[in-house]
Amino acid sequence: MPLLTIEAVHKKYGPRTALADVSLRVAPGETVGLVGESGSGKSTLARLALGLLAPDSGTVRFADQDPYRLRGRSARSVRARLQFVPQHPRGSLNPALRAGAAVADPLRLHGTPRRDRPEQVAELFQQVGLKPELARRYPRELSGGQLQRVALARALATRPELVVCDEPTSALDRSVQARLLDLLTGLQERTGLAFLFISHDLAVVRRLAHRVLVLRNGVVVEQGPAEQLWSDPQHPYTRALLDAATDQLPNPITH
Numbered sequence: 167m168p169l170l171t172i173e174a175v176h177k178k179y180g181p182r183t184a185l186a187d188v189s190l191r192v193a194p195g196e197t198v199g200l201v202g203e204s205g206s207g208k209s210t211l212a213r214l215a216l217g218l219l220a221p222d223s224g225t226v227r228f229a230d231q232d233p234y235r236l237r238g239r240s241a242r243s244v245r246a247r248l249q250f251v252p253q254h255p256r257g258s259l260n261p262a263l264r265a266g267a268a269v270a271d272p273l274r275l276h277g278t279p280r281r282d283r284p285e286q287v288a289e290l291f292q293q294v295g296l297k298p299e300l301a302r303r304y305p306r307e308l309s310g311g312q313l314q315r316v317a318l319a320r321a322l323a324t325r326p327e328l329v330v331c332d333e334p335t336s337a338l339d340r341s342v343q344a345r346l347l348d349l350l351t352g353l354q355e356r357t358g359l360a361f362l363f364i365s366h367d368l369a370v371v372r373r374l375a376h377r378v379l380v381l382r383n384g385v386v387v388e389q390g391p392a393e394q395l396w397s398d399p400q401h402p403y404t405r406a407l408l409d410a411a412t413d414q415l416p417n418p419i420t421h
């Protein structure tokens with residue numbers, strides 16, 4: 167059974183159509199990539215998936231529930247299972263909280279006893295490849311790549327089944343990007359986590375997505391296995407995205 171099912175959603179902002187008849191499924195342990203240029207509707211779809219926005223018509227189900235309509239205890243339980251990694255962690259992390267406290271925060275919210283939190287924070291730091299001593303740093307004292315790992319550790323704190331990533335690597339340079347993408351792949355192999363991974367960059371999506379949907383002006387123009395889209399794109403728009411993505415990602419340096 168899919169973890170996330172979005173069916174025939176439509177969404178307008180005033181007269182402007184952001185999404186028209188978009189359907190998408192994410193199965194447990196799967197990475198679905200969503201590509202398209204700026205304004206194609208990717209963030210709107212992410213917000214629908216996270217229950218931050220309601221569609222005008224169509225349905226969104228996460229673990230068989232509508233994430234937008236949940237309240238109280240069931241909302242907390244679904245929030246724990248469905249997490250988000252934003253594009254700009256510098257904007258989403260509290261500048262007054264040290265990195266360790268930022269990662270401990272969701273543990274507190276979801277009821278982990280205070281005495282158990284330091285050990286779990288240390289484990290999360292290790293999972294995302296952050297040195298333990300960075301826990302004492304403030305966001306302004308961390309690099310873009312380190313901040314994105316802190317944002318990822320925060321998202322992983324509640325042991326989610328699905329993480330929606332909205333352009334999580336686009337502010338990073340190519341080699342840092344490649345290492346972060348490999349980290350996501352490794353996490354998925356170890357934990358069976360699923361990702362809905364949003365990017366304007368097909369080279370990034372190809373690196374980790376099993377299936378890809380190409381969104382243009384709110385409409386899915388093409389979808390299929392990542393390799394197929396890469397080697398045999400059917401739609402001219404996918405080809406144009408491919409041409410824009412000729413700048414290949416380097417192989418990451420392994421430590």
Ligand SMILES: Nc1ncnc2c1ncn2[C@@H]1O[C@H](COP(=O)(O)OP(=O)(O)OP(=O)(O)O)[C@@H](O)[C@H]1O
Pocket residue numbers: 179180182183184202203204205206207208209210211366
């Ligand atoms: N709150 C809003 N009010 C009005 N129009 C909006 C709003 N949010 C998005 N839009 C419009 O809806 C369309 C889809 O926007 P969306 O942000 O989902 O696209 P996107 O692919 O994520 O773009 P980007 O990569 O620039 O974030 C765009 O035309 C955008 O201008």
